Amino acid sequence: MSTTQSGLSLEQWQRTVGALENEVAAWSQKHGWETNQVIQVPIFDEVYGPYAMPVLTIEAPEGRLVLEPMAHAFDRTGLIKLYAWPTLYRVRLLDRGGSLGWEVLTDSGIPLHQDWNEQTFIRLAQDLLKADY
Numbered sequence: 001m002s003t004t005q006s007g008l009s010l011e012q013w014q015r016t017v018g019a020l021e022n023e024v025a026a027w028s029q030k031h032g033w034e035t036n037q038v039i040q041v042p043i044f045d046e047v048y049g050p051y052a053m054p055v056l057t058i059e060a061p062e063g064r065l066v067l068e069p070m071a072h073a074f075d076r077t078g079l080i081k082l083y084a085w086p087t088l089y090r091v092r093l094l095d096r097g098g099s100l101g102w103e104v105l106t107d108s109g110i111p112l113h114q115d116w117n118e119q120t121f122i123r124l125a126q127d128l129l130k131a132d133y
Helices: 010-030 118-130
Strands: 034-045 049-060 063-072 078-085 090-095 102-105
Touching: 010 034, 010 049, 010 063, 010 078, 010 118, 034 063, 049 118, 063 118, 078 118, 090 118
Parallel strands: none
Antiparallel strands: 034 049, 049 063, 063 078, 078 090, 090 102
């Protein structure tokens, strides 16, 4: 069983991602958006090697949102991307670990300095789906 420097096993990382997906699915369904957990996406990262994670899709009136795990890194951070279709704009969610929760980052890595909660998710979802280029 591989672990990071903080002792996080692959199973713990998968549970962390699963908890986030469940949270986002509940918030989405509360707003009348359909959710689906789709096929496992293959991932190869520095910590665990090859493994697979589920991808959550959310069907909102303005388009589709996708919550897709990216990887877990040696610096004990996990990354998940949240992107919109058809705009293809995205943000990344950085797992800060434990009680610190998730941090929202722009594509260029700038933190948004907003607590991760239902209100933040809904605002991000709407902004990503309505973004102009």
